[in-house]
Amino acid sequence: MTPKEKERLIRRIWIVITYVVLLTFALVYLMPFIRSLVASFMTWAQASRYPPEWIPNPFTLENYQKLFRLELFPRWIRNTALYAGLIVAGNVMFTSMAGYAFARLKFPGRDVIFSALLSLLMIPMFVTLVPNYIIIYKLGLIDNIFGLALLGITNVSSIFLMRQYFMSLSNEIFEAARLDGCGPIKAFFYIALPLAKPALGAVAVYQFLGSWNAFIGPLIFLRSPENFTLPVGLSFAFQRAMWTEYTPIIAGSLVASAPTIILFLVLNKYLIRGIVVTGGKG
Amino acid sequence: MVRVLLKNVTKKFGNVIAVNKLNLEIKDGEFMVLLGPSGCGKSTTLRMIAGLETPTEGEIWIGEQLVNEIDPTKRNTAMVFQSYALYPHMTVFGNIEFPLKMARVPKQERIKKVKEVAEFLGISELLNRKPSELSGGQQQRVALARALVREPEVFLLDEPLSNLDAKIRTQMRFELKKLLSYELKITTIYVTHDQVEAMTMADRIAVMNRGVLQQVGTPDEIFYKPSNTFVATFVGSPPMNLIEGEILKKDNKVIFDAGEFSLELPEDVGIEGKAVLGFRPQHVQIAKEEKAGFVRGKILGIEKLGVESYGHVTYGNLEIVIQLPEEVGSNITEVYWKPKEDRIYIFDSKTKKLVYG
Numbered sequence: 001m002t003p004k005e006k007e008r009l010i011r012r013i014w015i016v017i018t019y020v021v022l023l024t025f026a027l028v029y030l031m032p033f034i035r036s037l038v039a040s041f042m043t044w045a046q047a048s049r050y051p052p053e054w055i056p057n058p059f060t061l062e063n064y065q066k067l068f069r070l071e072l073f074p075r076w077i078r079n080t081a082l083y084a085g086l087i088v089a090g091n092v093m094f095t096s097m098a099g100y101a102f103a104r105l106k107f108p109g110r111d112v113i114f115s116a117l118l119s120l121l122m123i124p125m126f127v128t129l130v131p132n133y134i135i136i137y138k139l140g141l142i143d144n145i146f147g148l149a150l151l152g153i154t155n156v157s158s159i160f161l162m163r164q165y166f167m168s169l170s171n172e173i174f175e176a177a178r179l180d181g182c183g184p185i186k187a188f189f190y191i192a193l194p195l196a197k198p199a200l201g202a203v204a205v206y207q208f209l210g211s212w213n214a215f216i217g218p219l220i221f222l223r224s225p226e227n228f229t230l231p232v233g234l235s236f237a238f239q240r241a242m243w244t245e246y247t248p249i250i251a252g253s254l255v256a257s258a259p260t261i262i263l264f265l266v267l268n269k270y271l272i273r274g275i276v277v278t279g280g281k282g
Numbered sequence: 283m284v285r286v287l288l289k290n291v292t293k294k295f296g297n298v299i300a301v302n303k304l305n306l307e308i309k310d311g312e313f314m315v316l317l318g319p320s321g322c323g324k325s326t327t328l329r330m331i332a333g334l335e336t337p338t339e340g341e342i343w344i345g346e347q348l349v350n351e352i353d354p355t356k357r358n359t360a361m362v363f364q365s366y367a368l369y370p371h372m373t374v375f376g377n378i379e380f381p382l383k384m385a386r387v388p389k390q391e392r393i394k395k396v397k398e399v400a401e402f403l404g405i406s407e408l409l410n411r412k413p414s415e416l417s418g419g420q421q422q423r424v425a426l427a428r429a430l431v432r433e434p435e436v437f438l439l440d441e442p443l444s445n446l447d448a449k450i451r452t453q454m455r456f457e458l459k460k461l462l463s464y465e466l467k468i469t470t471i472y473v474t475h476d477q478v479e480a481m482t483m484a485d486r487i488a489v490m491n492r493g494v495l496q497q498v499g500t501p502d503e504i505f506y507k508p509s510n511t512f513v514a515t516f517v518g519s520p521p522m523n524l525i526e527g528e529i530l531k532k533d534n535k536v537i538f539d540a541g542e543f544s545l546e547l548p549e550d551v552g553i554e555g556k557a558v559l560g561f562r563p564q565h566v567q568i569a570k571e572e573k574a575g576f577v578r579g580k581i582l583g584i585e586k587l588g589v590e591s592y593g594h595v596t597y598g599n600l601e602i603v604i605q606l607p608e609e610v611g612s613n614i615t616e617v618y619w620k621p622k623e624d625r626i627y628i629f630d631s632k633t634k635k636l637v638y639g
Contacts, residue, residue: 175334176367180428181355181384190380194371 040064040251047247063251072225073252076233080212080256083145083229087211088204090153095203096196098154099162100188104174114163120156129220136221143223151221152211158203165199166192205267209260230256284345284435284469285310286331291340293326293493300326302493304340311467313459315484317474319516323493324473328438331471332361344436355384360429361438364445366421368413368428374400375409378427385432399431403461419450426461437462437470443479459483477517481505489513511634514560514627520592523602525559526631542597543577548623551638556631560639563592565625566604569618576618579604584612593617 001009039047040063041056067073101107102114132151133142141147169192177187193200218229225236234252238245286308293301301323308314316324329335331342333354342349349357360381368377375396382392400406403423413421422442429437442458443451462470463485474480480487481501489496489504489512497509508514508522515521527540529547531554536547538559545559569576579595584606593606595617604619627639 170365170367172363172365172367173369176361176363176428177369177380178334179332179354179359179361180381180432186384191369 036250036254039247040254042247044245044247047250063247064255066248067252067255070233070237072228072233072237075226076228076230077256079145079227080229080231083149083214083218084208084211086146086149087152088207090149091155091158091203091207092200094154095158095162096193096200097188098159099164099199100166100192102159102163103166104187104192105184117156117159121160125216129216133220142221143227145222145227145229148217148221151217152207152214155207158207161203162196162199165196169195201267205263208263212256212260285312285343286436286469286471287341287343288327288331289341289343291327291330291337291342293323293330293335294338299493301330301337304490304493304495306488306495306498308469308471311463311469313463313470313472313483313485315472315474315480315487316490317477317480317487317516318490318496319475321492322490324475324490325440327490328361328440328471328473331436332359332438333357357436358432358434359436359438360432360434361440362422362425362429362442364441366413366425366442366445368421368424370413372412373409374405374411374413374416374424374427377413377424378409378431381428381432395431396427399427403427403430418446419454422446422454426458430466435469437468439470439472441474442472444474444476455479455482477519481517487517489516491516507636507639508627509636511558511560511629514629514636518562520563520603522560522562522627523604524629525600525602527557527559529554529557529628540597540600542600545577545620546575547626547628551628553628553637557637558629558631558634559621560627560629561621561625563603564605565622567620567622568604568607568610569620570614571618573618576620579617579619581615581617584610584614586612595619 035052038054038056041059041061042053043058043060043062046053046057102110136142136147136151139147139150141150173191173195174187177191182190213231214229215231215235218232222228222232225233228236230252234249234256235244237252238248288304288306291301291304292299304323304327306314306327316327318324326335330337331344333349333352337350344357344359369380372380378396378399379392382395387395396409397406400409403426405420405423405427408416408420408424413424416424425442439458443454446454459482462468472479472483481504484501486498486500487504488498491512497504497513499507504513504517508517511524515524525538525540527538527544529551530537530539534549536549536551538545538547538557540559547559567576572578579593579597579602582594582596582601585592585594589608591606591608591610591612592603593610593614595602595604604617606614606617625639628637629635630637
């Protein structure tokens with residue numbers, strides 16, 4: 001074997017190993033999803049059998065039918081969409097402004113405030129849950145989608161992402177804008193915002209995924225079934241006193257995750273951009 | 283058209299003095315080049331004139347107006363950045379139109395002006411493109427157009443050619459000079475570290491080093507009458523040779539003693555004692571054989587640059603560069619040289635200021 005052939009062989013072996021490793025991990029990560037997909041077409045009796053079975057027998061659409069028989073199902077979808085919409089809109093609007101201010105404007109205490117904000121990332125949500133509850137309660141916004149959305153309308157990691165993005169833009173562009181007659185506010189709307197589309201996309205997608213799937217917040221802040229979001233509603237509908245009927249929940253989760261999966265397929269370049277911008281998880 | 287006047291302008295960043303008591307007048311319609319190595323304060327000076335930085339002390343006048351407190355947009359200056367700083371999300375048209383839009387010029391007039399300036403700079407066919415689809419030279423023109431469309435009274439350029447490749451740079455150098463000085467006759471301040479740009483474009487050059495103005499003068503004055511060793515070595519390529527030594531008077535002759543060798547200086551050199559002798563590599567007489575008054579030198583290496591070739595001659599730690607005649611082959615090892623008498627400079631050994639030449 002010539003050294004060239006040997007090199008080619010080694011490279012080929014490496015590619016095979018890479019694929020095997022990647023496929024294995026992909027399978028491991030996909031397994032719960034595949035399991036859900038399969039189980040959504042099973043009866044609860046079959047799905048709960050051990051060892052697990054993989055072929056639905058009998059094949060049934062009962063779970064999906066149960067779902068659509070729920071009177072409140074469309075309402076929950078609408079609530080979830082409203083909640084996610086408010087969160088996304090709020091984040092895009094407020095975190096872009098905050099990020100711009102932290103990255104581009106000079107004001108006393110800027111770095112201190114920013115550090116303080118960042119330190120919030122280290123506080124688990126459960127610590128602030130009770131104070132938040134009290135605040136929302138006093139505002140009279142318990143059991144109200146708007147009250148719930150108020151809590152998530154801005155977000156430290158989104159601010160961080162936007163700030164990093166604005167800092168990565170060339171300083172000279174903003175100086176040129178300043179000489180061309182832009183104050184800080186005009187520069188934000190004419191220059192910063194149009195250039196921040198990738199980062200805004202990342203913020204929007206992350207926040208949409210987070211709020212669409214949110215469970216704890218809606219569970220605690222919403223009370224009446226007609227105000228529930230989809231994840232809370234599903235678990236409410238199929239939870240019995242002694243046991244839970246999981247297969248319709250699984251079917252419901254699959255229906256619920258459809259928008260997020262579609263969104264991911266369409267916008268995954270923004271998600272990746274978001275990771276690149278912040279150098280880590282968004 | 284206006285003049286720009288800097289009076290005792292100082293800029294400090296924390297403890298660092300970027301510009302130190304700068305006094306400089308740029309005359310109406312003049313093409314002034316601020317020349318110096320990186321970190322010499324030339325860009326900071328330009329940015330203070332533009333209004334992007336505020337001077338710590340001193341006054342900046344544009345025309346008859348003290349502009350220290352005046353917003354950059356109201357100074358009627360325009361600036362071209364090294365990176366061009368075009369707005370990547372706008373078309374060329376949008377870029378050129380932008381300053382007019384910010385100034386609330388009516389739409390019809392904007393379109394007319396943008397078209398005029400684009401025509402003037404020969405970029406009419408690029409108006410619908412995005413900056414990323416343009417070559418460096420084209421981007422440069424768009425940046426110029428964006429600056430010109432406002433009809434500024436003072437034009438500021440910060441190393442505008444350094445991102446271009448060598449061939450376009452030479453071409454743009456001439457075009458810029460023609461445009462700004464001959465056609466528009468606009469007051470221009472041009473920052474560069476490239477002495478060739480400075481020499482070829484400037485009406486006058488202001489040489490700066492470490493925040494301090496070293497010399498202001500026409501390219502000829504800067505080249506032939508450098509006020510100190512910094513200017514002498516910064517302008518000219520290869521740089522001027524500087525040799526430390528002592529000037530002695532012996533039998534009615536003035537001798538420069540460099541330790542390793544000595545040279546006879548013109549009689550009108552009235553200085554004695556320690557001094558620095560300077561001469562340019564191009565201002566040297568060469569002999570192949572021993573000759574009275576000539577210094578023998580061992581050639582360490584030869585740099586061939588086509589017509590010109592430069593020999594490096596060493597004496598201990600001292601290395602001097604001399605231009606060799608065109609016909610000299612690359613295999614010579616020894617040369618006899620002597621600086622041309624009327625082209626030598628003598629600098630004070632302490633202050634490094636020019637005392638003769």
